Amino acid sequence: MIGALAPLFGVFLVMRRMVFLGVALPHISATGIALALSLHVWLGYYDGAHGSNERILAIIGSIVFAGGALLVLALLERRGSAAAEGRIGAAYVIATATSILLLAKCPQAERGWLSLFKGEIIAVSDQDLVLGAVSFAVLTTVLLVFRKELLLVSYDRALATVLRKNVVLWDVVLYALIGLSISISVFIAGPLITFGFMLIPPLIAQVFARSMRQLGIIASIVGGAGAFAGFCAAYHWDLPIGPSNVAVLGAAYVLSLAGSAIVRFVATRTRRTRAKATERIDSPSSEAP
Amino acid sequence: MTHSSRHNPGLSDAPLIEFENLAIGYDESPLLANLNLSVPRGSFTGLLGSNGSGKTTLIKTMLGILPPLSGTVRFNGANGTTLAIGYVPQRETLDSVYLFSAFEVALMGVYGRVRPGRFPSRADREAVRECLASVGAEPFADQRFSELSGGQMQRVLIARALVAEPELLALDEPTAAVDADAARAIGKLLSKLRKERNLTILMVNHELHWMRQLATNLIWLRNGRAEQGPTDELLSPEHIEQMLQLELG
Numbered sequence: 427m428i429g430a431l432a433p434l435f436g437v438f439l440v441m442r443r444m445v446f447l448g449v450a451l452p453h454i455s456a457t458g459i460a461l462a463l464s465l466h467v468w469l470g471y472y473d474g475a476h477g478s479n480e481r482i483l484a485i486i487g488s489i490v491f492a493g494g495a496l497l498v499l500a501l502l503e504r505r506g507s508a509a510a511e512g513r514i515g516a517a518y519v520i521a522t523a524t525s526i527l528l529l530a531k532c533p534q535a536e537r538g539w540l541s542l543f544k545g546e547i548i549a550v551s552d553q554d555l556v557l558g559a560v561s562f563a564v565l566t567t568v569l570l571v572f573r574k575e576l577l578l579v580s581y582d583r584a585l586a587t588v589l590r591k592n593v594v595l596w597d598v599v600l601y602a603l604i605g606l607s608i609s610i611s612v613f614i615a616g617p618l619i620t621f622g623f624m625l626i627p628p629l630i631a632q633v634f635a636r637s638m639r640q641l642g643i644i645a646s647i648v649g650g651a652g653a654f655a656g657f658c659a660a661y662h663w664d665l666p667i668g669p670s671n672v673a674v675l676g677a678a679y680v681l682s683l684a685g686s687a688i689v690r691f692v693a694t695r696t697r698r699t700r701a702k703a704t705e706r707i708d709s710p711s712s713e714a715p
Numbered sequence: 716m717t718h719s720s721r722h723n724p725g726l727s728d729a730p731l732i733e734f735e736n737l738a739i740g741y742d743e744s745p746l747l748a749n750l751n752l753s754v755p756r757g758s759f760t761g762l763l764g765s766n767g768s769g770k771t772t773l774i775k776t777m778l779g780i781l782p783p784l785s786g787t788v789r790f791n792g793a794n795g796t797t798l799a800i801g802y803v804p805q806r807e808t809l810d811s812v813y814l815f816s817a818f819e820v821a822l823m824g825v826y827g828r829v830r831p832g833r834f835p836s837r838a839d840r841e842a843v844r845e846c847l848a849s850v851g852a853e854p855f856a857d858q859r860f861s862e863l864s865g866g867q868m869q870r871v872l873i874a875r876a877l878v879a880e881p882e883l884l885a886l887d888e889p890t891a892a893v894d895a896d897a898a899r900a901i902g903k904l905l906s907k908l909r910k911e912r913n914l915t916i917l918m919v920n921h922e923l924h925w926m927r928q929l930a931t932n933l934i935w936l937r938n939g940r941a942e943q944g945p946t947d948e949l950l951s952p953e954h955i956e957q958m959l960q961l962e963l964g
Contacts, residue, residue: 441813571832578826581813584780588802589827589879636859638814 428611429623429653429671431562433631433645434569435607436624438600440632442580446511447499448625450518451492451608452617453525458491459484459613460525463535481554488609495521496605554614561610565603576600577638615668622672623649626679633682652678729791731756731798731883731915732777737786739769739776745784746772752934752943754883754917756791759909761930761946762919768936770919771805771887777917778802778885792882801876803886806868811861817871818856821847824878846874850904866897873904877912884908886918890925902929923950 439448462483499514529536569576579586579596586593611620631644656671663670730753740746746769754760764770775781777788778800792798801824809820824846825839835843847853852870855863860871869889876884886905890898906929909916920926926933926946933949935942937958948954 441810443810443812574826574829574834575831577813578823581815582804582809582823584775584778584804584808585802585823585875586826587780588778588800591826632812635814637816638819641814 427559427562428615428619428649429627430646430650431566432607432611432620432623433627433649434566434642435604437628437631437642437645438576438580438604439624440628445625446514447496448608449621450499450514450521451495451605452612452620452624453518454495454521455488455492455609455612455620456617457521457525457528458487458489458609460487460528460535461491462487464528464532466532485557485609485613488613489606491521492609492612493602493605496601550614558610558614562607565607565610568599569603572596572599618668619671622668622675623653626672626675627652630675630679630682633686648675648678729756730754731758731791732917733789733791734777735787735789737776737788738784739772739781740784741772741781743784747936747939747941748784750786750941752941754915754934755932757913757915758932759906759916759918759930760932760934761926762917762934762936763921763923763926764936765921770921770936773934773936774885774887774917774919790883798883799879799881801879801881801884803869803872803876803884803889805887805891806865806872807892809860813861815860816857817852817860817863817867818843818847820860821852821856821871821875821878824875827879843874843878846877847871849877849908850874851900864897865893866900869893869897869901870904873901873908877908881914883915883917886916888919888921890920890922898925905929926950 436448439445465483495517499517526536575586575591575596576599578589578591579593580600583593586596608620608624611624627645627649628641630648631641635641635644652675653671656674657667659665659674660667660670732754734750734752737750737752738745738748739750750773762770762774772781776783790798821843822835822840825835825843829835829839844853844856847856847870850870850873852867852874855867856871860868863871873884873886873889876886884905889901889905893901902925905916905918908914918930927950930946933942933944933946935949942949
């Protein structure tokens with residue numbers, strides 16, 4: 427589900443040239459989960475138990491952190507500040523370090539968070555699966571229904587303003603969709619799988635797609651197929667699922683770039699050879715009487 | 716800051732757009748202030764000035780893309796209705812990473828009349844095809860927009876602006892980085908469209924020869940000042956000499 431649907435949101439991150447934000451956000455979202463899981467330690471309860479209340483706190487933490495960070499970082503991105511990239515990088519590193527520090531005093535939560543960080547999705551509960559399925563169904567529907575407005579404000583803000591569209595509102599809608607999809611995906615599958623599926627499939631699709639529609643469809647198919655292939659590889663070689671999925675997508679990306687380069691090289695050679703052959707036919711032979 | 720406003724007997728006295736004590740700029744620092752200018756209805760008004768003189772800032776402020784620092788922009792649409800505007804931006808502002816066809820880019824022009832969550836109707840699509848045909852862009856309508864030549868892109872963007880059925884067509888440097896033949900063709904196309912559709916055109920440009928050929932009126936931004944008048948008057952050798960003398964000393 428995440429494999430097939432997350433790339434649809436990732437397409438907007440790639441198109442708006444906010445790829446780095448797509449890497450940082452899942453980690454910031456995971457910090458929200460780490461805070462929620464270790465909250466009982468900070469509040470003075472050391473029973474170490476983690477029940478359903480903490481699952482709710484974790485999803486809230488994930489959404490609040492991803493939403494807050496998206497708001498601040500997107501504002502910096504929009505201002506086009508050269509320092510924005512550095513700030514996003516700093517946020518990524520600080521978020522990861524903070525997560526580990528937050529959980530240092532709660533080994534049980536640390537184990538849970540680390541398995542989430544590594545993308546161990548075998549232990550996902552039925553409840554979380556239903557939550558993920560319903561959330562992604564709603565978010566994807568909103569994304570598809572309003573794709574006209576979301577693409578317009580992403581591509582040509584000036585035209586959107588002249589056509590009297592509420593540019594700020596549609597930006598907020600897009601950022602909310604991206605923020606929520608990241609939060610829920612991180613809550614279920616962890617940051618590694620989230621940013622892997624959100625960014626690599628659209629980058630692969632960019633190599634082959636000829637239209638925006640094709641870009642979304644190819645990204646979704648690549649994501650779904652990558653998830654299945656990653657799962658099979660992890661099962662066959664007894665590897666953790668998250669890194670296996672990302673490794674499969676990474677290999678597919680490298681192969682697609684190499685394939686595209688070879689096709690371009692062959693096409694250029696063929697054109698040159700044909701051009702030379704035409705020149706030879708057109709020009710009079712030196713041996714002619 | 717000074718400005719002047721002269722009467723052009725060939726055009727209606729009721730201006731389509733009026734700038735009143737307008738100050739424009741970024742981050743509260745004014746680039747131009749106390750602008751009292753107008754764009755006559757049915758005119759081909761050229762917005763002339765060197766790089767950094769504030770031409771694009773002025774047109775963006777007029778269109779509501781940038782907020783004015785102070786003052787107002789007043790539109791006097793036909794029958795008191797809201798003014799329909801077609802906008803042709805500098806094509807470099809459109810990111811080539813988006814895989815839109817020329818038709819899809821032109822189709823964005825109808826989004827102003829299509830409600831959120833709805834999609835353009837068959838009639839809207841036909842209207843877009845007609846506008847593309849009217850500017851000679853039909854043959855490359857299905858090609859990727861980012862792979863078109865500069866002149867072809869401008870035709871598509873003009874078609875997109877026309878789809879909105881505008882009273883005012885605002886163009887930002889439509890002949891910039893376009894070869895001479897394509898620029899001449901765009902100039903002819905704009906003159907033809909103005910006559911056929913009774914359009915008011917406001918065009919940003921920094922090339923005097925294009926303004927001399929196309930514009931009936933000029934707004935000339937120089938050294939933080941704005942001057943307005945008929946093209947023949949502002950681009951007369953005497954006036955240009957007078958401006959150069961003022962500049963030199």
